[in-house]
Amino acid sequence: DATTLRQMAKLAAEAKLEGGKFTAATRQELAGLARSLTDPQVRGDTEKLLPTFESAADRSQRDRTLLAEIKRLNGKATLEVVAPDWLRSIASDESLPVFGRIVEIELNERTDGHKDPEPKKLSDRVTDDWLKQLAGQDQLRRLEVSGTAVTSAGLIHLKDLTNLERLNVCLTACDDRGFEHLAGMTRMKRMTICASKITGSGFAHLQGMKQIESINLHSAPASDAGLEAIGKLTSLKRLEVVHTHVTDAGLKHLAGLVNLQQLHVHGPETTANALPFLSQLRELYELDIYDRAASNLTLEQIGRLPKLRKLMLVTGNFDDVGVKHLANVTTLEEVTLDSAGVTDASIEHLAKLQNLRKLHLSRAKLSETGRQRLATLLPKTVITP
Numbered sequence: 001d002a003t004t005l006r007q008m009a010k011l012a013a014e015a016k017l018e019g020g021k022f023t024a025a026t027r028q029e030l031a032g033l034a035r036s037l038t039d040p041q042v043r044g045d046t047e048k049l050l051p052t053f054e055s056a057a058d059r060s061q062r063d064r065t066l067l068a069e070i071k072r073l074n075g076k077a078t079l080e081v082v083a084p085d086w087l088r089s090i091a092s093d094e095s096l097p098v099f100g101r102i103v104e105i106e107l108n109e110r111t112d113g114h115k116d117p118e119p120k121k122l123s124d125r126v127t128d129d130w131l132k133q134l135a136g137q138d139q140l141r142r143l144e145v146s147g148t149a150v151t152s153a154g155l156i157h158l159k160d161l162t163n164l165e166r167l168n169v170c171l172t173a174c175d176d177r178g179f180e181h182l183a184g185m186t187r188m189k190r191m192t193i194c195a196s197k198i199t200g201s202g203f204a205h206l207q208g209m210k211q212i213e214s215i216n217l218h219s220a221p222a223s224d225a226g227l228e229a230i231g232k233l234t235s236l237k238r239l240e241v242v243h244t245h246v247t248d249a250g251l252k253h254l255a256g257l258v259n260l261q262q263l264h265v266h267g268p269e270t271t272a273n274a275l276p277f278l279s280q281l282r283e284l285y286e287l288d289i290y291d292r293a294a295s296n297l298t299l300e301q302i303g304r305l306p307k308l309r310k311l312m313l314v315t316g317n318f319d320d321v322g323v324k325h326l327a328n329v330t331t332l333e334e335v336t337l338d339s340a341g342v343t344d345a346s347i348e349h350l351a352k353l354q355n356l357r358k359l360h361l362s363r364a365k366l367s368e369t370g371r372q373r374l375a376t377l378l379p380k381t382v383i384t385p
Helices: 001-014 024-035 040-072 085-091 130-134 153-158 201-205 222-229 246-258 296-302 318-328 342-349 369-379
Strands: 078-083 100-106 142-144 166-170 190-192 214-216 238-241 260-267 287-291 308-315 336-337 358-360 380-385
Touching: 001 024, 001 040, 001 085, 024 040, 040 078, 040 085, 040 100, 040 130, 130 153, 153 369, 201 222, 222 246, 296 308, 318 342, 342 369, 369 380
Parallel strands: 100 142, 142 166, 166 190, 190 214, 214 238, 238 260, 260 287, 287 308, 308 336, 336 358, 358 380
Antiparallel strands: 078 100
């Protein structure tokens, strides 16, 4: 029966279609092969599946055009066999390419915001109009169009891709307009919207994304209104709002994100008291805080985090008074402290972090004797500079 099923799949893949339909001769041949199956259960299931062979063949042939276009644009596509488990177990996926569906598309033209893009003709770029070619790709789980010519106007062409789990529009002109077209993507897990025009306010339309785990707004104009909308997505595990315009008023909306495991915050308009709720985020294991929010008050909050393993406090105004709270966080493995307020007085507190593997003390005012003592107290820790 395995040989017969493979023969049927091969016939469907190579068949000539007329208006998306098999010819009468192909239908007859497939039906005959189905009748020849020896196992009654397999035979019955296969006969019921005959219309699916036809629709799969039609989709496969249409996908070839899209795959060729993706290749022309130097993109990548990943296909998976979408067929009943019983058929896959008997015939094997290698014999069922006709049931292959596109599940991932990478069309990134630019991924590094520090490098100028290579000039291209518009006909050689992914545009809003180009996205129309994704119609019907209902098995697509991942779409990346970083650095392309896509704008918010093109998001309407994605509205039926309800199985999407990952979307990357980084380094595009997309803003919050058009987010309503993404509302049906309730399986979304990760949105990478860095260096775009997105403030985050569009997430008000996306409260149905109950499975979303990661949002990256690095170098996007994230706003307080944006954080208010994002703060209601309580399934979030990772949030990055670096090089943004958020203030304390916006950050307070993150207090309810109790499932957060990774948080990166950089806002030059924040203050020392920007994160009074931080100790409530007890699942945090990685935390990066920049600017005035990297303060003694914040360190007091950090001292109550039970699972923190990686900490970066950069261009802060904290000192030894704040660092003493780190002595309680014995789970820490990597720490960066960037402040001129850190002196030899912090050594006794840092020495209690016996799980520490890396310690970077940028701008710290430790004496040479103090550095040697710290190295002795933490023999397994790489201390720089």
